[in-house]
Amino acid sequence: MHLYRPQESQPQDGNRHDWWRGAVIYQVYPRSFQDSRGDGIGDLKGVIERLDYIASLNVDAIWLSPFFTSPMKDFGYDISDYRDVDPMFGTLEDFDRLVEAAHARGLRVTIDQVLSHTSDQHPWFAESRASHDNPRADWYVWADPRPDGAPPTNWQAIFGGPAWQWDTRRCQYYLHNFLAEQPDLNFRNPEVVEAILGEVRFWLERGVDGFRLDAINFCTHGELNDNPPRADIAEGFIGVRPDNPYGYQRHLHDKTQPENLAFLERLRALLDEYPGTTSIGEVGDDDSLGVMAEYTRGGKRLHMAYSFDLLTENADPEYLLATVTEMEARIGDGWPCWALGNHDVTRLATRWGAEGDAAKQRLYLAFLLTQRGSICLYQGEELGLSEAPLAFEQLVDPAGITFWPSYKGRDGCRTPMPWRAEAPHGGFSSATPWLPVPKEHLALAVDRQEQHPDSLLKATRDFLAFRRRHPALIEGEIRHHPLHDEVMAFERHHAHERLLVALNFSAEPRELTVTKNIHLIEDAPAMVNASATHGGLALPPHGIAIVRLEDAPAARTGASR
Structure with missing residues (x-):
């Protein structure tokens, strides 16, 4: 083509x-x-x-x-x-x-x-909502109301309120996971x-x-079954917040x-x-x-x-x-x-x-x-x-x-x-x-x-x-070490290049003990600001280290003295 x-x-x-x-x-x-x-x-x-x-x-x-x-x-x-x-x-x-x-x-x-989903102004939706038997009648998610006129399920929209909008043309509800002006397509x-x-x-x-x-x-979407409630409302996806009913459900079906x-x-x-x-x-x-x-x-x-x-x-x-x-x-x-x-x-x-x-x-x-x-x-x-x-x-x-x-x-x-x-x-x-x-x-x-x-x-x-100059950081494998004293350390390796990255999330200086040979990288940018010590690396508050390794390290951290 x-x-x-x-x-x-x-x-x-x-x-x-x-x-x-x-x-x-x-x-x-x-x-x-x-x-x-x-x-x-x-x-x-x-x-x-x-x-x-x-x-x-x-x-x-x-x-x-x-x-x-x-x-x-x-x-x-x-x-x-x-x-x-x-x-x-x-x-x-x-x-x-x-x-x-x-x-x-x-x-x-x-x-x-x-x-x-599309806009409700998309020609597909204009045709779909026009009748039950037009060529695009089933291109969006339509459903009949419950016997009492309520929406087909309890699903909630991310932007607030039910995920179902009543349409008087078809006398049915259509699904919208976001705004009512964003009807969901029927995949x-x-x-x-x-x-x-x-x-x-x-x-x-x-x-x-x-x-x-x-x-x-x-x-x-799944079968038109009600979603069960959530046990907790922890922050996560954009709609999962205590002020939004969307966050009150486990979204198993929608x-x-x-x-x-x-x-x-x-x-x-x-x-x-x-x-x-x-x-x-x-x-x-x-x-x-x-x-x-x-x-x-x-x-x-x-x-x-x-x-x-x-x-x-x-x-x-x-x-x-x-x-x-x-x-x-x-x-x-x-x-x-x-x-x-x-x-x-x-x-x-x-x-x-x-x-x-x-x-x-x-x-x-x-x-x-x-x-x-x-x-x-x-x-x-x-x-x-x-x-x-x-x-x-x-x-x-x-x-x-x-x-x-x-x-x-x-x-x-x-x-x-x-x-x-x-x-x-x-x-x-x-x-x-x-x-x-x-x-x-x-x-x-x-x-x-x-x-x-x-x-x-x-x-x-x-x-x-x-x-860009270090393939290990682009496509290399990674091996994380346990977190110690708020220092995150991990290796990246690719072909013959093996790097140790250490990130100090503490507002205090930290020392990283490395039992293998390390080499500072000459072309490292200024923000890589750790310095070498006799036994490893000294990391300033919120400091960054990226060094070459001859072999995998056994690393531990401690408060700087």
């Missing part, structure tokens, strides 16, 4: 079909990246203008959040036309130019795909599966290198069904027709790590998956170590993708208590970039942006508006990128932007950090360049 992408516009590593394994993928939220038209909303031309900046970070790919035609009830995650660009973001021609320009800079392009219908695969193929033909698959475990595996295998077979393309599945579930493993093992489903397990408030090193080691124990030949932030959760610097704390910010960056797996880095994390403090009147996120004040929504992590500290709106736009640029972000603007050799932006670039 003819591919749109011309050979000369391929990334520099175009012959590596497994480029995604260990790749660092930079998430661009187009609405907040760069406005090229002066209307206060970022767009695809704006992304093109900033591709040199993205390439300078030494990342491997970009992930574009939704830019498709949409009523924007959920800011693009409610798609009314899978095959076109919403006019607020530009045109298909702009997208084609973006792909070509990214490839010319050695960057792969992955795009969001929202497959489990039990083979015609729906074929149609969705056709939408994916459209973008493969335009030259994309992969897809980030939104809420991919929501594609199929998502993560075995039938979803057959669809993922069909999707993978399609991607395999286009060598060098990839898939990243977002999964949110009580057992997200298990779903990640199941969805990526065996090479017949997703290439990789990520969950919300590291997107919580919990930055305790015991929890972090338990999460990554459990993943390693369960994933087999599958492949994880790790993220500490994205467009759905509070900014990392705020969530993990690192605002204004350079040492902590570097420690968390090192933790993320030294794990086995691929990495998603959200725009602004390289600047250390904090959560924007927005008033209720400034909110536009439906989740924030619904659950205020206990939950302030996702707007605080979606404010525009600050490019120039002295420019109006931080250089993002010449017009009032759709969300304000907080004054706290101006001091962290790109042009300010470009001028300081010890900035987080500089540290991010240097560490990513260092990572």
